[in-house]
Amino acid sequence: MLPRWLIQLYSVALKEIRHTVRDKRMVAILVIAPALQLGLFGLAVDFDVDRVPTVIVDHDRTEASRQHVRQVLADGTLVRRMTTDKVDDALHAIDSGDIAVALVIAAGFERDLARGRVAHLQVIVDGTDPNRGSIAAASVARYARAQTRLSVQQMLRNQRTTTRIGPVLDTTTTPIASAPFPDVVLLPRVLHNPRLKTSMYMVPGITALLLLVVTVVVTAMGLARERETGTLEQVMVTPMSTIVLLVGKLLPYVFIGLFDFLLAMVVATCLFDVPIRGPLSVAFIGTTAYVLCTLGIGLLIATVSRTQQQAFIGGLLFMMPALLLSGVMTPLWGIPDWLLPLTRINPVRYYVEIVRGVLLRGSTLQDLGVHIAILFAIGVTVLVFAAWRFKRSLA
């Protein structure tokens, strides 16, 4: 004979599942939509800044100026879309938004270079998108640095300096120009995502985001609806304890969340070639902990809202900041100090780190134990608090 609470649990869970499955649209929303959206958004996100539309204004019109323009454009960050003689035309093109960068070369450019003077390249950047603007400007600056470095080295080579100076890295005491080019080179090697593809790290992020949207809002609104329609009172008069009721109501969503995660992993590996370098079981444990958190928050929102509309607004109030402070859209390293405490209690942040860790970095339970523990702690705390509020609000 099964214990009574287990039968009760089973029947509540069954009721919840039937309730959800009866509306086919809800099934589509819970199961198919997340995978579909992951595919769509994963393809859409690309932070790489290249092919920035550029207008060339060459007042020098010499072999040297043309060659330098060619070389500046060579790395593909900037792409020539327009050539004009008038800076005003270039500015107007930037105003209209068709062009993002103007490369202006003043007359006398070749002469200055030939005479060993300083030659100026002017870059006019549309700053509306600061990321694009700074990368475009940096690509020209990098080119100029490399050119200058080349000519300095060439000069030093020509001089065949006999002075040997210990290459002390403290620049204040070293006579700079007379050093025989002892050069330090930094060779970058990118692990985990060598081609630095945006989709590699955004796909785990979007997975977290979709799980959030599916679980928080559905729990919050589902309970609010039961309260609105009065069916919650009817369930409450049954001999069931509140805990069994809540667990039974939430349990199906834990499985839906895990299933969605599995689907997301299929999309990630098939469509985006995201590797799974670590043990997937760790990601599953993490997902369970994460879903506990989101369900707890959904429940908490439900206890403070009377209508579905309020429940949805509550869900948004949590989701928007949680998303922003999770490191999904922008890395957390730039966030000001006063916002840091908020990121430390944000379950989305830990979950994203877990998924990225397992998939890309090959992290194991040992690496991510703290993350998972924190996530479970948040989840349990929120759930207990929400259950307590739920019980009190009904009594």
Place this chain on the structure above:
Amino acid sequence: MSFWTSIVHVLLRVGAMAAKEAAHIRRDPQTLAMALVMPVGLLLLFGYGVTFDLEHLPIVMVDQDHTAVSRGVVRNFAASRELIVSSELESVAAGESLMRNCQAVAIVVIPEHFSRKLARGEKAEMQLIVDGADASTATQTINKADAITNSAVPIPAATPVAGVARLIVDTWTLYNPAGRSALLVVPGLIALILAMVCVLLTALTVAREWERGSMEQLFTTPIRRGELILGKLLPYIALGCMAVLLVLAVGAWVFEVPIRGSLPALATASLLFLIGMLAQGLFVSVATKNQMVATEIGTMTSLLPIQLLAGFVFPVANMPKPLQVIAQIMPATHFIASLRGILLRGNGFAEQWPHMLALLAFAFVMVLVSSAKFRRRLD
């Protein structure tokens, strides 16, 4: 005479409907809070929280050279504000394990014989092992480490060297010289907030009437469909306008977001977008008649795509062609683009008319589709 009385009657009915809806909003302070307080809160959070300039990136130094010179390199890295030397380890493997639990973004390896090579005047190589799991952090880390290395090298580009031809780049950044992310975020945020207020609230309020059966009660009154729709939407249009003004005001006040372009163009674009999104919300609610389904569909068709597809942060130009087509259909893409033009680049109708036309077309189609759907359900 009878024409004017009928006009008055239409206005009265629309007004009554709008008053009823306004009462709903008034009685529900949470909705008001969402429409007015949340935008400001989001603006502050996004304005301060979204930044592309990363700081305090933790790196690990692995010094295998153990000489005064290599210590100097470590000190150089430690002195920077952008990178933090979180620990100094003996092996790369130990550093990689720190990377796996997110405590380091990169490892700088100074190999053996580093200082000896330098002393011989050779090229000495250091290695930077970067965690590519977050590509934008990785890119910035590489750039920053490169800059620090360059500044430590005896021939930096910035120091004058007599008689050597040098290329200097003068960068002039228009519209947002300080690169403040608020200026990037505010236009997208306005679109996001408007979409939230419009699609989701209309979806919810209209779906609620269906769910509770009060829609049938409304149909028994002499109100016509068009009047009903108009009356229901008017308070939300007003709410949306207030939200836009509030966001613009706070943006201008806190983040110094300018309004350089034409105000009529700004108002036109906002209103067209508003109508399009309201009609979309109406369509969702008429099609679903269920608050929960309407919300989920509203979220998935407006909230998420605006953040990811409409050029809010991720540029549309980088997307694959089919997605660019989808982005072009979405009104938010055009709205964000024209807001950027109007607010930052000082544009007006002359530059932005194609976007406005797209907004108009979307609003027109959506109003048609949703009222057609609405009518059919009525019979």
